[in-house]
Amino acid sequence: MxxxxxxxxxxxxxxxxxxxxxxxxxxxxxxxxxxxxxxxxxxxxxxxxxxxxxxxxxxxxxxxxxxxxxxxxxxxxxxxxxxxxxxxxxxxxxxxxxxxxxxxxxxxxxxxxxxxxxxxxxxxxxxxxxxxxxxxxxxxxxxxxxxxxxxxxxxxxxxxxxxxxxxxLDTGTRMLSRAIPCPFGEGDIGTPLSEIQKAHPETSIGSYPKYDGKAFSTEIVVRARSEAVLEPAAEAVFAMVETIKAAKIAQNTSAEA
Amino acid sequence: MxxxxxxxxxxxxxxxxxxxxxxxxxxxxxxxxxxxxxxxxxxxxxxxxxxxxxxxxxxxxxxxxxxxxxxxxxxxxxxxxxxxxxxxxxxxxxxxxxxxxxxxxxxxxxxxxxxxxxxxxxxxxxxxxxxxxxxxxxxxxxxxxxxxxxxxxxxxxxxxxxxxxxxxLDTGTRMLSRAIPCPFGEGDIGTPLSEIQKAHPETSIGSYPKYDGKAFSTEIVVRARSEAVLEPAAEAVFAMVETIKAAKIAQNTSAEA
Missing domain, CATH: 3.40.980.10 (MoaB/Mog-like domain)
Structure with missing residues (x-):
């Protein structure tokens, strides 16, 4: 600590x-x-x-x-x-x-x-x-x-x-951040992202929707004041995005079959 | 009124x-x-x-x-x-x-x-x-x-x-505005512009400096809620800018002479 x-x-x-x-x-x-x-x-x-x-x-x-x-x-x-x-x-x-x-x-x-x-x-x-x-x-x-x-x-x-x-100026402990791009809208990630936030209470996890005129994507940003706190939460977010990707691919494959 | x-x-x-x-x-x-x-x-x-x-x-x-x-x-x-x-x-x-x-x-x-x-x-x-x-x-x-x-x-x-x-929504009387471009910095116009503001108390006159990397110029904006109030003040600002231009030309001419 x-x-x-x-x-x-x-x-x-x-x-x-x-x-x-x-x-x-x-x-x-x-x-x-x-x-x-x-x-x-x-x-x-x-x-x-x-x-x-x-x-x-x-x-x-x-x-x-x-x-x-x-x-x-x-x-x-x-x-x-x-x-x-x-x-x-x-x-x-x-x-x-x-x-x-x-x-x-x-x-x-x-x-x-x-x-x-x-x-x-x-x-x-x-x-x-x-x-x-x-x-x-x-x-x-x-x-x-x-x-x-x-x-x-x-x-x-x-x-x-x-x-x-x-x-x-006096300065404090820098807020570190890691941005994870996510090709899905916030509706797809809301529930699992909330679980990750709960499991990593010392981090602040934000999700920022973008709209390109046709569809929403999201930038997920994990913030913390130390790498030791930041890294595991960022890894969990990265894994969550990969899991949703895999599920979407499986869904499309089964729909085509 | x-x-x-x-x-x-x-x-x-x-x-x-x-x-x-x-x-x-x-x-x-x-x-x-x-x-x-x-x-x-x-x-x-x-x-x-x-x-x-x-x-x-x-x-x-x-x-x-x-x-x-x-x-x-x-x-x-x-x-x-x-x-x-x-x-x-x-x-x-x-x-x-x-x-x-x-x-x-x-x-x-x-x-x-x-x-x-x-x-x-x-x-x-x-x-x-x-x-x-x-x-x-x-x-x-x-x-x-x-x-x-x-x-x-x-x-x-x-x-x-x-x-x-x-x-x-309910809306009010629109604030009208007239922008007068001014090739001089605020230091050149401060004193006469303040006189114009005093003479036209129902207007709000703002001056917004711009810097192009070498010199300052100014955008002067006259605002009021009626044309009748706006116009005379805008005319006075326009005349002020012309007067400063003429004075600068005269100054340069006499310096060159």
Missing amino acids: TTQTIVTAAMLAIGDELLSGRTKDKNIGHLADILTLSGIDLKEVRIVADEEGAIVEALNALRSRYTYIFTSGGIGPTHDDITADAVSAAFGVPCLHDPAAMTLLGDMYAKRGMEFTEARKRMARMPQGAGHIANPVSTAPGFTIGNVFVMAGVPQVFQAMLDAVIPT | TTQTIVTAAMLAIGDELLSGRTKDKNIGHLADILTLSGIDLKEVRIVADEEGAIVEALNALRSRYTYIFTSGGIGPTHDDITADAVSAAFGVPCLHDPAAMTLLGDMYAKRGMEFTEARKRMARMPQGAGHIANPVSTAPGFTIGNVFVMAGVPQVFQAMLDAVIPT
């Missing part, structure tokens, strides 16, 4: 455009992939509009419950970018122009011969006491306060910021 | 596979598109795991707050399909094999010469008193109870069920 460490996370995706359908989110799936690889369990995702009350309420609900919270969106220079104000309100601290961020952005615009406008200065605003998240794509930093990591909504910038954050 | 009706909605996407990254959700964006076209405002989305407590809590929070709630996932025949139980628990009613659904599924399997197994009978389970949502793809119905619509996670089935549900 080895000790297992569980580290949890939630995501809060912020933006009217995600709820109107105008933008199809790409950050949730990316975060899910990276966290799973890192040994952090993504437990919940919420998408809310660019409304301070909605952001504050969701953030406070999530940050008290999970180890880490990742947000996307609303940290640009326009009037609808209100994430810095909302996060400050959630933590009960002032939202200020961060001096280091002002220097970083001021220098960048000076080098490019561009004016450091009031709008651009908005990108230096963050909750008092927040740390920076580096932005190698377009300089304007994300920020972190408490257990919350506030990142951009543009996928290339979100991904770059996440790359900067991940090495700084 | 015309009367405006606001109808709101939330989505609850259910499934471990969405949180592990194994499946990239396609239903949220589809629902968002269809609701926007129908005059229903999608206000919040949550994604939770296949855990009864998490589903019950999220569903009860959402159903008391919005006109309609749409769920995806967890209504198949395998042991990890627990949505019917969780929705029943949220409403405090028993989860039973629905007689009409049993007949529907029993007839379908009889016609195909397939056994109506215990696993397949799970697909007839729903909260006592629930109505059916027709499933033209694979027969097993979704269900509706109170203001909640429980649909499949497989996108083709989710979409077919949503097509059946939409004509039965």
Whole structure:
């Protein structure tokens, strides 16, 4: 029996455009992939509009419950970018122009011969006491306060910021998984799969139906935090699929005879 | 001044596979598109795991707050399909094999010469008193109870069920939108765009940055529930973009001179 460490996370995706359908989110799936690889369990995702009350309420609900919270969106220079104000309100601290961020952005615009406008200065605003998240794509930093990591909504910038954050996090025992393709629908496997789940209670066995326009097939996924637990359950699922295949062949042969 | 009706909605996407990254959700964006076209405002989305407590809590929070709630996932025949139980628990009613659904599924399997197994009978389970949502793809119905619509996670089935549900819903005054492409980053437009938003308080103006690997551009979207409100604001945004273009050309010309 080895000790297992569980580290949890939630995501809060912020933006009217995600709820109107105008933008199809790409950050949730990316975060899910990276966290799973890192040994952090993504437990919940919420998408809310660019409304301070909605952001504050969701953030406070999530940050008290999970180890880490990742947000996307609303940290640009326009009037609808209100994430810095909302996060400050959630933590009960002032939202200020961060001096280091002002220097970083001021220098960048000076080098490019561009004016450091009031709008651009908005990108230096963050909750008092927040740390920076580096932005190698377009300089304007994300920020972190408490257990919350506030990142951009543009996928290339979100991904770059996440790359900067991940090495700084505590991680848990990785959830291992084995996927077993199954050419049959869930109705064929439901009963025996349930028996396998009962016999291997330390694993989590999921079955994910796919429809190709004509028929259903299934991907069966066995998950556990150690190979010793995972392997016997995956073997049992594999054997179950082979048994159903053999039974179907026998059935067809006898029907043809 | 015309009367405006606001109808709101939330989505609850259910499934471990969405949180592990194994499946990239396609239903949220589809629902968002269809609701926007129908005059229903999608206000919040949550994604939770296949855990009864998490589903019950999220569903009860959402159903008391919005006109309609749409769920995806967890209504198949395998042991990890627990949505019917969780929705029943949220409403405090028993989860039973629905007689009409049993007949529907029993007839379908009889016609195909397939056994109506215990696993397949799970697909007839729903909260006592629930109505059916027709499933033209694979027969097993979704269900509706109170203001909640429980649909499949497989996108083709989710979409077919949503097509059946939409004509039965109350709809509000449609949110109209006009998108104005802008070749400049948000830093260039932040200050004048904020002025336009202030001058047109009945509109909601959003700006959505895009990054092509080299530079940022922006899509500016003006939203309102009537053309009379929308048009002047959209015209002002269009004029702003033209003004910035002219200023950039003048700047480059003078720099070259």
